[in-house]
Amino acid sequence: MREHGCPEEDLFSFLLSKRQEDLGYRNILSSMCTPPHPVAARAHAIFLETNLGDPGLFPGTVALEELLVRRLGTLMHHPGAGGYATSGGTESNIQALRIAKKLKPVGSPNVVVPASAHFSFLKACDILGLDMRVAPLDADFRMDAEAAAGLIDKNTVALVSVVGTTEYGMVDPIAALSDVALDRDTFLHIDAAFGGMVVPFLDNPVPFDFSLPGVSSISVDPHKMGMSTIPAGCLLTRDPNYFACLNVETPYLTVKRECTLAGTRPGASVAAAVAVLEYLGMEGMRAVVTGCMENARRLIEGMETLGCPRAVTPDVNVATFSCDRAPAGWRVSRTRAGHMRIVCMPHVTRDVIEKFLKDMSDMHA
Numbered sequence: 001m002r003e004h005g006c007p008e009e010d011l012f013s014f015l016l017s018k019r020q021e022d023l024g025y026r027n028i029l030s031s032m033c034t035p036p037h038p039v040a041a042r043a044h045a046i047f048l049e050t051n052l053g054d055p056g057l058f059p060g061t062v063a064l065e066e067l068l069v070r071r072l073g074t075l076m077h078h079p080g081a082g083g084y085a086t087s088g089g090t091e092s093n094i095q096a097l098r099i100a101k102k103l104k105p106v107g108s109p110n111v112v113v114p115a116s117a118h119f120s121f122l123k124a125c126d127i128l129g130l131d132m133r134v135a136p137l138d139a140d141f142r143m144d145a146e147a148a149a150g151l152i153d154k155n156t157v158a159l160v161s162v163v164g165t166t167e168y169g170m171v172d173p174i175a176a177l178s179d180v181a182l183d184r185d186t187f188l189h190i191d192a193a194f195g196g197m198v199v200p201f202l203d204n205p206v207p208f209d210f211s212l213p214g215v216s217s218i219s220v221d222p223h224k225m226g227m228s229t230i231p232a233g234c235l236l237t238r239d240p241n242y243f244a245c246l247n248v249e250t251p252y253l254t255v256k257r258e259c260t261l262a263g264t265r266p267g268a269s270v271a272a273a274v275a276v277l278e279y280l281g282m283e284g285m286r287a288v289v290t291g292c293m294e295n296a297r298r299l300i301e302g303m304e305t306l307g308c309p310r311a312v313t314p315d316v317n318v319a320t321f322s323c324d325r326a327p328a329g330w331r332v333s334r335t336r337a338g339h340m341r342i343v344c345m346p347h348v349t350r351d352v353i354e355k356f357l358k359d360m361s362d363m364h365a
């Protein structure tokens with residue numbers, strides 16, 4: 001560290017110069033994050049110093065976390081769901097598998113995940129000592145429910161499936177997987193980190209949530225399509241008592257025990273997540289999601305006109321193409337299989353799509 005502190009003006013010109021090295025979201029087509037909604041930014045600033053890790057000191061912020069869980073639980077057709085605000089999909093997935101493992105103590109536990117599972121499950125399995133069994137996908141990149149059922153055995157502690165896969169934006173056949181989970185008496189965790197804030201706002205949402213009796217827990221991330229500030233995730237469980245198995249004693253805090261993975265936890269991004277849900281309501285969220293889906297459709301149509309066929313018709317706003325090259329100045333990403341991948345987040349407006357298509361077309365000309 002410096003011996004003498006740096007003058008504030010110098011400090012902030014240094015910080016701003018670093019911030020300017022960051023890319024603006026304007027040309028980022030590869031991210032599942034997006035600039036926070038203005039009400040999220042405003043709420044975040046008010047709750048900057050709050051710590052949900054010591055709830056007795058911040059009862060107001062705790063009430064907002066409970067409201068977030070109630071709102072998201074209700075959105076997932078279970079107003080009485082248990083839950084807490086995590087740092088995102090990774091923590092939610094780790095904690096869900098931790099619960100599943102505790103609920104079924106076996107010698108050499110395994111989990112069955114789809115080949116499309118997010119890499120956070122690699123971390124979860126490594127930390128928890130779980131053998132990861134990978135179920136194949138069907139031609140539309142959805143988990144093959146029958147193959148998944150075939151991988152379940154007496155040591156399987158959880159079956160995992162995805163609503164809005166990170167790479168192709170697909171929704172697994174959750175109703176069929178729910179039947180498998182009930183039939184085999186297996187914990188079913190739904191990773192709806194991305195799709196949990198999309199599918200409920202589509203015109204004809206397919207059931208994927210607690211309305212299906214086999215679903216045990218759901219990850220959903222307000223810091224993606226929920227337009228909250230980072231970090232804001234949420235883990236929901238059908239049975240609020242599931243969390244009790246994670247409790248550890250906390251000697252010097254205002255509460256006696258804690259079931260979360262993190263200790264000190266931000267209240268600011270939780271207040272921000274609540275702010276967006278309250279401000280937009282179902283109607284506002286439907287408008288955002290409808291816009292993103294329309295933009296994804298327009299992008300797919302435009303790309304196909306340019307000779308870049310879609311890899312699949314996505315269930316949520318992630319579009320993928322057989323296309324070798326992206327025009328300069330744009331950030332797209334690649335799936336493991338090599339398809340070009342574009343996430344039509346709220347900042348990827350119709351205008352942005354048209355500019356990208358124009359640049360694509362100029363590049364091909």
Ligand SMILES: *Cc1c(COP(=O)(O)O)cnc(C)c1O
Nearest residue numbers: 088089090091118166191193194
């Ligand atoms: C983004 C994502 C995750 C990981 O969430 P983080 O917030 O980055 O930890 C997990 N699963 C799915 C399906 C995702 O889209």
